[in-house]
Amino acid sequence: xxxxxxxxxxxxxxxxxxxxxxxxxxxxxxxxxxxxxxxxxxxxxxxxxxxxxxxxxxxxxxxxxxxxxxxxxxxxxxxxxxxxxxxxxxxxxxxxxxxxxxxxxxxxxxxxxxxxxxxxxxxxxxxxxxxxxxxxxxxxxxxxxxxxxxxxxxxxxxxxxxxxxxxxxxxxxxxxxxxxxxxxxxxxxxxxxxxxxxxxxxxxxxxxxxxxxxxxxxxxxxxxxxxxxxxxxxxxxxxxxxxxxxxxxxxxxxxxxxxxxxxxxxxxxxxxxxxxxxxxx
Amino acid sequence: xxxxxxxxxxxxxxxxxxxxxxxxxxxxxxxxxxxxxxxxxxxxxxxxxxxxxxxxxxxxxxxxxxxxxxxxxxxxxxxxxxxxxxxxxxxxxxxxxxxxxxxxxxxxxxxxxxxxxxxxxxxxxxxxxxxxxxxxxxxxxxxxxxxxxxxxxxxxxxxxxxxxxxxxxxxxxxxxxxxxxxxxxx
Numbered sequence: 001x002x003x004x005x006x007x008x009x010x011x012x013x014x015x016x017x018x019x020x021x022x023x024x025x026x027x028x029x030x031x032x033x034x035x036x037x038x039x040x041x042x043x044x045x046x047x048x049x050x051x052x053x054x055x056x057x058x059x060x061x062x063x064x065x066x067x068x069x070x071x072x073x074x075x076x077x078x079x080x081x082x083x084x085x086x087x088x089x090x091x092x093x094x095x096x097x098x099x100x101x102x103x104x105x106x107x108x109x110x111x112x113x114x115x116x117x118x119x120x121x122x123x124x125x126x127x128x129x130x131x132x133x134x135x136x137x138x139x140x141x142x143x144x145x146x147x148x149x150x151x152x153x154x155x156x157x158x159x160x161x162x163x164x165x166x167x168x169x170x171x172x173x174x175x176x177x178x179x180x181x182x183x184x185x186x187x188x189x190x191x192x193x194x195x196x197x198x199x200x201x202x203x204x205x206x207x208x209x210x211x212x213x214x215x216x217x218x219x220x221x222x223x224x225x226x227x228x229x230x231x232x233x234x235x236x237x238x239x240x241x242x243x244x245x246x247x248x249x250x251x252x253x254x255x256x257x258x259x260x261x262x263x264x265x266x267x268x269x270x271x272x273x274x275x276x277x278x279x280x281x
Numbered sequence: 282x283x284x285x286x287x288x289x290x291x292x293x294x295x296x297x298x299x300x301x302x303x304x305x306x307x308x309x310x311x312x313x314x315x316x317x318x319x320x321x322x323x324x325x326x327x328x329x330x331x332x333x334x335x336x337x338x339x340x341x342x343x344x345x346x347x348x349x350x351x352x353x354x355x356x357x358x359x360x361x362x363x364x365x366x367x368x369x370x371x372x373x374x375x376x377x378x379x380x381x382x383x384x385x386x387x388x389x390x391x392x393x394x395x396x397x398x399x400x401x402x403x404x405x406x407x408x409x410x411x412x413x414x415x416x417x418x419x420x421x422x423x424x425x426x427x428x429x430x431x432x433x434x435x436x437x438x439x440x441x442x443x444x445x446x447x448x449x450x451x452x453x454x455x456x457x458x459x460x461x462x463x464x465x466x467x
Contacts, residue, residue, distance in 0.1 A: 127301070129300065130294070130373070132344055132372070133305070136337045141333075145312075199300075
């Protein structure tokens with residue numbers, strides 16, 4: 001942060017430019033950005049995830065900022081080189097424009113400092129299970145809830161409630177050593193980064209806001225839809241039940257931060273999910 | 282033999298994609314709570330959990346065989362070791378021990394350490410010795426073994442949540458199903 005050279009570069013560029021620089025940097029310093037993107041899973045990371053992380057860092061000044069501290073000279077050369085590993089994705093990601101205001105970027109840095117402090121306790125107890133194990137269970141859980149409910153609406157309500165409980169508790173554990181967030185946006189960013197990373201091992205790909213209590217979160221590779229087979233001839237093409245739980249998760253997490261909100265979602269294309277958080281005053 | 286599978290289990294677990302176990306623990310807890318609400322009768326909840334496990338097991342075995350590269354086991358003793366050392370390690374990242382074999386070598390006890398499902402869990406007094414909180418594991422073992430021609434019966438005999446000192450699953454081999462050739466297949 002104290003580096004006078006690189007810091008302004010990141011924060012003052014326009015949205016598109018910012019995206020580019022960050023992608024490149026994320027790709028180059030992959031080892032380092034890893035440890036920021038998904039802190040508690042670091043020892044387990046494989047190279048495939050590294051790539052994913054660098055791509056998903058679009059809207060975050062955070063990994064970049066961290067990088068700058070550690071090896072700024074590398075970064076500068078990285079910026080000059082067109083065509084880092086993340087560049088191909090850049091076009092795709094550009095449409096999901098990110099929070100562009102400098103102001104917000106700075107806020108993000110603040111929250112990053114807070115996040116840094118929580119990294120250590122979590123890394124010390126890396127109790128983990130196989131991701132497929134959870135997914136097997138998740139599919140079965142959805143099935144169980146769908147079958148035990150009288151209609152779809154009822155089932156969705158149940159899933160939402162389940163998600164709420166889990167999200168509420170999960171965020172409690174996650175933010176153990178985090179200082180209180182001064183702003184609503186910081187809470188949302190925490191969800192986009194730390195929370196999302198814990199649940200899905202990636203960060204949210206795009207975050208937009210109207211600064212009036214509405215946030216739009218885009219996940220362009222929603223994990224829990226990845227392994228569903230798609231049968232175009234099937235009558236039931238709606239897989240919203242596999243996403244409803246997540247809406248509940250977000251709601252629960254926000255409620256733990258003291259914000260009551262409505263979360264709606266929309267499944268686009270194959271596995272892109274767009275969540276809309278509307279804060280209720 | 283046990284050593285060999287210990288190592289294999291570790292290797293496979295290091296290879297697979299992993300997530301933090303807390304999400305799993307909390308989600309499982311929320312689901313069990315929901316089931317208790319839905320079914321009232323605790324015995325029904327146990328059955329439902331076992332059924333869910335069965336459905337998972339019949340799908341999970343495929344991933345297990347693919348990722349671990351284990352071939353056919355020579356006897357049930359080896360099967361037991363594979364379940365304990367590779368199966369549990371690979372999916373839950375925990376160790377399980379095989380013990381208490383009966384004379385016919387058809388029944389053993391599986392002792393589970395550090396079961397991630399029961400982190401943060403405390404059973405209310407009225408559910409102790411009634412609710413088998415981790416019964417889903419029994420179902421998984423049954424489902425998975427059925428797909429490799431072994432019909433087994435799994436029951437929880439001890440559970441740390443019900444004030445026992447260990448968590449133990451009893452696995453009984455009922456019969457080895459014969460390789461059936463699908464109808465119309467020559």
